[in-house]
Amino acid sequence: MENIQQRVNELHDLLNQYSYEYYVQDNPSVPDSEYDKLLRELIDIEEAHPEYKTADSPTVRVGGEAQSSFEKVDHDTPMLSLGNAFNEEELRRFDARIREQIGQVEYMCELKIDGLAVSLKYVDGRFVQGLTRGNGTTGEDITENLRTIHAIPLKIKEPLNFEVRGEAYMPRSSFMALNEEKEKNEEQPFANPRNAAAGSLRQLDPKLAAKRKLSVFLYSVNDFTDFEATTQSGALDELDRLGFKTNHERERVADIEGVLEYIKKWTEQRENLPYDIDGIVIKVNDLEQQDEMGYTQKSPRWAIAYKFPAEEVITKLQDIELSIGRTGVVTPTAILDPVRVAGTTVSRASLHNEDLIKERDIRIGDSVVVKKAGDIIPEVVRSVIDRRPEDAVPYHMPTHCPSCGHELVRIEGEVALRCINPQCQAQLVEGLIHFVSRQAMNIDGLGTKIIQQLYHNHLIKDVADIFYLTKDDLLPLERMGAKKVDNLLNAIEMSKSNSLEHLLFGLGIRHLGAKASQVLAEKYETMDRLLEVTEEELVSIHDIGDKLAQSVVTYLENEDIKELIEKLKHKNVNMKYKGVKSSEIEGHPDFKDKTIVLTGKLQQMTRKEATAWLEMQGAKVTSSVTKSTDIVIAGEDAGSKLTKAEKFGTTVWTEDQFVAKQNEISG
Numbered sequence: 063m064e065n066i067q068q069r070v071n072e073l074h075d076l077l078n079q080y081s082y083e084y085y086v087q088d089n090p091s092v093p094d095s096e097y098d099k100l101l102r103e104l105i106d107i108e109e110a111h112p113e114y115k116t117a118d119s120p121t122v123r124v125g126g127e128a129q130s131s132f133e134k135v136d137h138d139t140p141m142l143s144l145g146n147a148f149n150e151e152e153l154r155r156f157d158a159r160i161r162e163q164i165g166q167v168e169y170m171c172e173l174k175i176d177g178l179a180v181s182l183k184y185v186d187g188r189f190v191q192g193l194t195r196g197n198g199t200t201g202e203d204i205t206e207n208l209r210t211i212h213a214i215p216l217k218i219k220e221p222l223n224f225e226v227r228g229e230a231y232m233p234r235s236s237f238m239a240l241n242e243e244k245e246k247n248e249e250q251p252f253a254n255p256r257n258a259a260a261g262s263l264r265q266l267d268p269k270l271a272a273k274r275k276l277s278v279f280l281y282s283v284n285d286f287t288d289f290e291a292t293t294q295s296g297a298l299d300e301l302d303r304l305g306f307k308t309n310h311e312r313e314r315v316a317d318i319e320g321v322l323e324y325i326k327k328w329t330e331q332r333e334n335l336p337y338d339i340d341g342i343v344i345k346v347n348d349l350e351q352q353d354e355m356g357y358t359q360k361s362p363r364w365a366i367a368y369k370f371p372a373e374e375v376i377t378k379l380q381d382i383e384l385s386i387g388r389t390g391v392v393t394p395t396a397i398l399d400p401v402r403v404a405g406t407t408v409s410r411a412s413l414h415n416e417d418l419i420k421e422r423d424i425r426i427g428d429s430v431v432v433k434k435a436g437d438i439i440p441e442v443v444r445s446v447i448d449r450r451p452e453d454a455v456p457y458h459m460p461t462h463c464p465s466c467g468h469e470l471v472r473i474e475g476e477v478a479l480r481c482i483n484p485q486c487q488a489q490l491v492e493g494l495i496h497f498v499s500r501q502a503m504n505i506d507g508l509g510t511k512i513i514q515q516l517y518h519n520h521l522i523k524d525v526a527d528i529f530y531l532t533k534d535d536l537l538p539l540e541r542m543g544a545k546k547v548d549n550l551l552n553a554i555e556m557s558k559s560n561s562l563e564h565l566l567f568g569l570g571i572r573h574l575g576a577k578a579s580q581v582l583a584e585k586y587e588t589m590d591r592l593l594e595v596t597e598e599e600l601v602s603i604h605d606i607g608d609k610l611a612q613s614v615v616t617y618l619e620n621e622d623i624k625e626l627i628e629k630l631k632h633k634n635v636n637m638k639y640k641g642v643k644s645s646e647i648e649g650h651p652d653f654k655d656k657t658i659v660l661t662g663k664l665q666q667m668t669r670k671e672a673t674a675w676l677e678m679q680g681a682k683v684t685s686s687v688t689k690s691t692d693i694v695i696a697g698e699d700a701g702s703k704l705t706k707a708e709k710f711g712t713t714v715w716t717e718d719q720f721v722a723k724q725n726e727i728s729g
């Protein structure tokens with residue numbers, strides 16, 4: 063046993079050392095494969111002898127079990143925010159106040175990292191708890207996620223007790239790779255590295271956080287008692303010595319002129335950094351002088367954060383592209399020479415409508431000023447008239463639909479131009495995209511690109527065609543493996559059981575939103591009854607106005623629509639409202655009145671989909687395993703619920719067994 067303990071200690075030391083060399087010093091002494099090999103050895107030992115697994119074992123870097131929520135925890139000392147300065151004048155005023163109170167001081171300038179503020183608690187030199195700033199007094203316990211950041215030492219060189227504060231961030235390279243992957247999966251990309259870092263640290267599965275390649279810079283401690291330091295710069299050197307990662311672009315300067323020079327330098331050079339910064343932090347360097355200055359209610363008097371101005375950049379407007387929405391609205395989009403604005407590369411910006419283009423006299427070929435509204439959505443602010451090319455002409459919206467050639471109309475009282483051709487291709491594709499979207503039929507994996515592919519390959523013309531797709535249709539498509547096809551067909555199959563309101567909303571009836579769809583489905587319960595409803599009846603319902611009533615009746619009276627509904631029925635797409643008591647559900651005897659628990663990660667469907675399907679079969683889906691649980695369906699990485707099920711002798715199914723059962727029932 064002693065031998066095992068000895069080896070475990072050795073492995074801890076080596077793995078910690080390699081993490082430190084790689085992630086803090088940026089100077090690895092061994093190849094990645096060596097780290098992986100030793101980590102594997104430690105994981106194997108811990109699996110065979112769980113008593114050797116400790117909370118600070120380097121194996122926590124891969125991420126522990128998912129949590130259901132974050133606990134709220136008070137900070138030992140509050141995490142204050144800093145006062146802000148937005149220009150030179152405000153900085154000079156800050157300096158004048160300090161000199162008035164304590165005379166000439168030396169300043170410490172540091173980059174203000176654009177990430178998520180965190181506080182890390184060390185007890186006896188071991189990392190035991192990590193919190194978000196929260197409201198400054200109370201933060202959220204995100205320890206498990208923070209442990210996956212290699213730059214955070216699990217154990218430091220001395221057995222100290224204190225909280226160290228800093229900023230967790232996502233390097234630009236990790237951010238680009240993450241968004242590339244998201245785009246490949248047709249998921250919404252993150253707007254900037256800060257959102258990506260915050261999103262990664264505030265999600266409940268540490269294994270996901272581990273994949274996000276976050277880092278950290280530490281910059282202060284809550285209690286300097288055990289520190290030799292007498293200055294902020296000394297404290298940072300001390301953090302370095304203990305094994306923490308600090309930012310080395312910091313500089314000590316003699317006075318406010320030095321501060322301004324430092325700001326000028328980084329305003330120019332910030333784009334060359336491998337991470338985003340949003341300003342400069344200036345602190346009185348001497349800790350005793352800091353004490354003398356003290357605090358206001360909200361922030362220290364001895365420090366200030368200079369914020370970079372909202373960034374505006376100039377680029378060239380290459381073209382104006384038009385897109386046609388589901389309801390025929392034509393939206394102009396600016397196509398720009400790619401340019402970096404506030405942390406991301408921008409190549410498109412919405413121009414909203416014709417009026418806006420006219421009002422700002424924006425012309426193709428112009429140099430335009432671009433900024434981000436709310437720091438997120440790119441916007442064309444204005445054209446730079448002095449730089450306008452001689453041949454630039456005022457922009458006019460086309461008179462005919464760029465997709466189908468039908469004449470565009472401007473409906474009275476609206477700013478938008480519309481294509482009113484019901485056969486317009488662009489609108490049909492947008493309608494299909496709407497049909498599979500989250501609030502409608504919610505068919506996972508059927509994103510915009512696949513819908514476009516299917517449409518252009520003549521595999522789907524209307525929404526019902528989606529349910530007629532076969533393996534043979536899908537397999538020849540670009541970037542479609544067998545696994546992806548199976549998942550997609552499965553998701554389509556699952557969506558057939560959606561309650562009526564999803565189908566109603568998905569059909570894209572003008573003016574009929576998700577909420578009104580719910581109202582109608584609940585009131586009429588079946589599509590057949592809805593098909594017979596009159597305008598007078600509809601108007602009598604609270605929440606349904608004249609315009610909507612007319613639109614619904616006109617839509618459902620249409621012979622083409624009646625045919626479409628028959629076509630959907632033929633494939634057993636559900637036409638009933640399901641918000642009913644489970645006793646009224648017919649359901650399959652294998653599931654009806656059974657209590658079922660889902661656990662672990664499902665690969666072929668979301669939990670929500672599985673729950674919806676089970677409920678349709680009359681099952682009760684609950685979250686915890688008890689003696690009265692009938693079946694536990696266990697996906698990947700199922701944890702304590704599975705252990706409990708085994709203890710109670712509950713029937714356990716794998717996801718594959720569950721899917722097989724579904725296929726058997728759905729035929």
Ligand SMILES: [Zn+2]
Nearest residue numbers: 463466481486
């Ligand atoms: Zn059109």
